[in-house]
Amino acid sequence: xxxxxxxxxxxxxxxxxxxxxxxxxxxxxxxxxxxxxxxxxxxxxxxxxxxxxxxxxxxxxxxxxxxxxxxxxxxxxxxxxxxxxxxxxxxxxxxxxxxxxxxxxxxxxxxxxxxxxxxxxxxxxxxxxxxxxxxxxxxxxxxxxxxxxxxxxxxxxxxxxxxxxxxxxxxxxxxxxxxxxxxxxxxxxxxxxxxxxxxxxxxxxxxxxxxxxxxxxxxxxxxxxxxxxxxxxxxxxxxxxxxxxxxxxxxxxxxxxxxxxxxxxxxxxxxxxxxxxxxxxxxxxxxxxxxxxxxxxxxxxxxxxxxxxxxxxxxxxxxxxxxxxxxxxxxxx
Numbered sequence: 128x129x130x131x132x133x134x135x136x137x138x139x140x141x142x143x144x145x146x147x148x149x150x151x152x153x154x155x156x157x158x159x160x161x162x163x164x165x166x167x168x169x170x171x172x173x174x175x176x177x178x179x180x181x182x183x184x185x186x187x188x189x190x191x192x193x194x195x196x197x198x199x200x201x202x203x204x205x206x207x208x209x210x211x212x213x214x215x216x217x218x219x220x221x222x223x224x225x226x227x228x229x230x231x232x233x234x235x236x237x238x239x240x241x242x243x244x245x246x247x248x249x250x251x252x253x254x255x256x257x258x259x260x261x262x263x264x265x266x267x268x269x270x271x272x273x274x275x276x277x278x279x280x281x282x283x284x285x286x287x288x289x290x291x292x293x294x295x296x297x298x299x300x301x302x303x304x305x306x307x308x309x310x311x312x313x314x315x316x317x318x319x320x321x322x323x324x325x326x327x328x329x330x331x332x333x334x335x336x337x338x339x340x341x342x343x344x345x346x347x348x349x350x351x352x353x354x355x356x357x358x359x360x361x362x363x364x365x366x367x368x369x370x371x372x373x374x375x376x377x378x379x380x381x382x383x384x385x386x387x388x389x390x391x392x393x394x395x396x397x398x399x400x401x402x403x404x405x406x407x408x409x410x411x412x413x414x415x416x417x418x419x420x421x422x423x424x425x426x427x428x429x430x431x432x433x434x435x436x437x438x439x440x441x442x443x444x445x446x447x448x449x450x451x452x453x454x455x456x457x458x459x460x
Contacts, residue, residue, distance in 0.1 A: 132191060132192070132193050133191070133192045133193070134189065134190070134191050134192075134201075134234065134235060134238060135189075135190050135192065136187055136188070136189055136190075136238050136239060136241075136242040137149075137187070137188040137190060138185070138186075138187055138188075138242060138246065139185070139186045139187075139188070140182075140184060140185055140186075141170075141174055141184075142167050142168075142170035142171035142174060142184065142186070143170075143171045143174040143175055145167070145171070145186060145188070146188075148197075148198070148200065149188050149200055149203065150167075150171075152200040152221045153167070153200075153203060153219070153221065154372075155221075156219070156221045157370065157372060157373050158287070158289050158373065158409060158411055158433050159219055159220070159221075159258075159287070159442050160203070160219045160221070161368055161373055161375045161411050162205075162217040162219065162256065162368065163186075163203055163205045163217050163219050164368075164370060164373075165368040165369055165370050165373075165375070166205070166207055166209065166214075166368070167186065167205070168370055170184060170207075183207075183208055183213075184205075184206075184207045184208070185205070185206040185207065185243075185246055185247065186203060186204070186205050186206075186207075187203070187204040187205075187206075187239055187242050187243060187246075188200060188202075188203050188204075189201040189202045189203070189204075189235045189238065189239055199222070200221045200222075201220070201221065201222055201235055202218060202219060202220045202221055202222075202235060202239070202261075203218070203219050203221065204216060204217070204218045204219075204239050204243065205217045206243065206246070206247055206251065206252075208458065210340075210344055211337075211340065211341055211344065211459045211460075212458045212459035212460075213251065213253075213456075213458030213459070214458060214460045215253065215254040215255055215256045215447060215458065215460060216243070216252055216254070216255040216256070216257075217255075217256055217257065218236075218239070218255065218256075218257035218258075218261050218262070218265060219257070220257075220258060220261060220442060224258070224260075224442060227260075229260075229264075232260065232261065232264055233264055233268075236261065236264050236265045236268050237268050239265065239268075240265060240268040240269050240272055241272065243269070244269075244272045244273060249273040249274070249275055249454060249455070250454060250455050250456045251455075251456070252269060252273065252275075252450060252455065253449060253450060253452075253455035253456060253457050253458055254282055254447050254448060254449040254450065255269070255447070255448055256283070256445065256446070256447040257442075257445065257446070258442035258444060258445055258446075259442075259444045259445070259446050261442075262445075262446045262447070262448050263446075263448075266448045266450075269450070270450070273450075275450045275451050275454045275455065276450065276451040276454075277448060277449075277450060277451075278448070278449040278450065278451065278452075281446050281447060281448050281449075282329075282330070282331075282447040282448070282449045283328075283413075283415060283445075283446065283447035284415065284416050284417075284444075284445075284446045284447075285413040285414055285415045285416060285444075285445050285446075286413065286414055286416065286422075286432065286443055286444060286445075287411065287412075287413055287432070287433065287442065287443050287444075287445055288411065288412055288413070288414060288425055288426075288430040288431060288432060288433075289409045289410065289411045289412075289430065289431065289432075289433045290399055290403075290409060290410045290411075290425075290428065290429045290430045290431070291403075291408065291409045291429075292403070292429060293396060293399055293400050293403065293428055293429045294427065294428060294429040296396065303356065303388070303389060303390075303393065304354050304355055304356040304357075304361065304390065304393065305354070305355050306352060306353070306354050306355075306393060306394050306397035306398070307352065307353060307355070308349055308351075308352055308353075309345070309346050309351045309352060309353045309363070310346065311346060313346065313353055313360060314339070314342050314343055314346060315339075315342075316353075316360045317342040317345065317346065317351060317353065317360070317363055318335070318338040318339045318341070318342035318343075319338070320360070320362075320363045320380050320382065321333065321338045321341045321342050321345075321363070321378070321380075322334075322335065322337075322338035323380060323382075323383075324363075324378055324380040325337075325338065330449070330452065330457060331457065331458075331459055331460070333459070337459070345365050345367070348367075350365055350366055350367050350369075351363055351364065351365040351366075351378075352364050352365075352394060352397065352398050352401075353394070354390045354391075354393055354394040354397075356385070356390075360382070361381060361382055361384075361385035361388075361390040362379070362380065362381040362382065362385065362390040362391050362394045363378065363379070363380055363394075364376060364378065364379045364391075364394045364395055364398045365377055365378040365379075366398065366402065366410075369402075369407075371406070371407070372407055372408050372409075373407055373408065373409055373410070373411060374402040374405075374407050374410050374411075375410070375411050375412060376395070376398065376399070376410060376411075376412040377412070379391055379394070379395060379421070379424075391421075391424050392424045392427060392428065395424060395425065395428050396428045399428055399429070410430075412425065412430065413445060414430075
């Protein structure tokens with residue numbers, strides 16, 4: 128007789144309570160799971176050590192059961208925040224894309240949307256970031272449940288890239304400036320560049336106070352590097368979602384006066400070499416489809432679409448969809 132499939136949504140507000148098999152599944156998919164796993168690990172470690180951490184955290188795990196299994200993790204949804212504010216809803220599939228049909232996705236995403244709707248107010252869900260097909264289906268499900276419209280133009284549409292080894296630098300590339308870890312003396316300039324980065328990332332624009340807070344936090348956590356020429360900071364690169372195995376470059380911005388001079392390429396190369404040198408297996412990032420110049424920079428350093436993306440199920444194309452801002456409260460990521 129064929130096995131009967133049962134789909135359950137497990138809900139957790141404390142990271143340490145997630146089953147080990149959920150953690151191990153995310154670890155096995157850590158390139159795709161970079162939007163969820165680092166904060167999940169940090170929260171779990173902090174809870175176990177009784178360190179202060181935000182209480183406004185939620186993880187929803189979609190699990191399939193049949194008569195022959197103890198449970199398979201299909202996808203994980205997070206509704207979390209950090210010191211700077213609330214994150215979008217992140218959804219990470221943990222099974223190869225080739226195994227999904229539209230119907231099987233719709234069934235699971237409907238259950239996730241219903242569980243989320245029961246757990247948080249609709250104003251909390253200002254956007255969702257996930258692989259293309261998942262974000263398309265889930266946003267429709269959420270819109271129907273919450274009665275809130277979808278913004279037609281995506282906030283962000285990007286490719287997921289990873290780097291396991293830096294491409295050798297051409298001998299013809301002349302030295303230009305220096306790269307180093309930012310320190311407290313750089314706070315004002317780093318804040319200015321963080322603010323300008325946000326101004327190109329509508330609708331998540333930071334004011335001076337918000338940009339200063341972000342700069343202080345990045346510097347205190349040693350998560351931002353700078354490229355300098357004659358003592359002037361030309362470019363910043365931040366990496367803010369990190370585990371022992373994987374680091375994620377989340378912000379690269381060059382001052383307008385220094386663009387097209389190779390500053391970002393040099394800085395990304397130095398940062399990537401540094402992060403790989405700390406024992407990490409890969410560095411990941413997202414690059415917007417509309418940002419061809421950034422894609423060239425990353426590819427010249429060694430970033431590519433994850434090996435065997437189609438065969439082993441990596442979700443290369445990711446999109447962030449927003450909801451009607453008259454009904455939601457924007458966060459920051």
